[in-house]
Each structure stands twice: as C-alpha cells, then as structure tokens.
Amino acid sequence: MKWKTILIISVLLILSLTGISFTAGKKTSAGPAVSSEKEYTGERRGVDGVGRVYWIRNAEGKELTFLCDDKSLLISKKGNKAFSEISPKEFIELFKLNEMVTVKYVEKNGKKLIKSIGPAAIAK
Numbered sequence: 840m841k842w843k844t845i846l847i848i849s850v851l852l853i854l855s856l857t858g859i860s861f862t863a864g865k866k867t868s869a870g871p872a873v874s875s876e877k878e879y880t881g882e883r884r885g886v887d888g889v890g891r892v893y894w895i896r897n898a899e900g901k902e903l904t905f906l907c908d909d910k911s912l913l914i915s916k917k918g919n920k921a922f923s924e925i926s927p928k929e930f931i932e933l934f935k936l937n938e939m940v941t942v943k944y945v946e947k948n949g950k951k952l953i954k955s956i957g958p959a960a961i962a963k
Contacts, residue, residue, distance in 0.1 A: 876944070877944055881898070882938070883938050883940050905953050908922065912955040913930075913957065914956065914957025915934075939960075940957060941957060941959045
C-alpha cells in the first residue's frame with residue numbers, strides 16, 4: 840500500500856512538472872493589438888449623451904461607430920482641446936449634427952478609438 844501511494848505521488852509530480860515546462864515555452868502577447876492610425880471623413884449622424892460615442896456616415900452611406908476617451912483631441916476653430924478639458928456646454932457649441940468631420944483613429948481590441956476629431960475642413 841505504501842508503494843502504491845509513493846508511485847501515484849511520483850507520477851503526479853512528473854506530470855505536473857511536464858505541464859509547467861510546456862507552458863513555459865508558449866509566448867504570450869505583451870498587450871492588446873493596436874493598428875496604425877487611420878482616417879475617416881463623413882457626416883456626423885449622432886453622439887451619445889456624454890459625447891463618448893460618435894456615429895459617422897461617409898459619402899457611400901457606410902456608418903461607423905467611434906469611441907472617444909479622455910485623451911482624444913477635439914479640433915475646432917477655437918482651438919484644440921483634449922476631451923477631458925472640455926465642458927458639456929462647450930461640446931454642444933462646438934459640434935453640430937450633420938456636420939462633415941474627419942476622424943483620425945486606431946483600432947484597439949476591435950473598437951475604433953478616436954485620436955482626433957474635427958470639422959473636415961480644419962482637421963486635415
């Protein structure tokens with residue numbers, strides 16, 4: 840009985856060490872995949888209540904959804920500001936629906952994250 844217990848423990852120990860060595864050879868990603876910066880120009884079709892989500896439709900009628908974070912740059916005739924620096928009142932004054940805008944963005948984890956957004960004539 841004692842030998843069976845020792846045999847079972849040694850087999851389990853060998854299997855566990857083998858599993859550790861297999862996982863040590865696997866490479867893990869350093870972080871989320873981020874693609875290079877892209878540009879999209881179209882008509883602003885909608886903005887959520889706090890200005891974090893934008894719906895923009897291009898000339899062909901294709902509508903894309905973009906997300907804004909605190910570091911996103913909002914470009915206007917009055918100057919450029921990060922999203923975190925702008926008040927809701929200023930936001931409403933700066934951005935009108937059905938306005939042609941240019942968005943510079945990166946895709947991160949399948950989402951389109953805005954780097955900068957502004958009127959098409961100014962943002963280029």
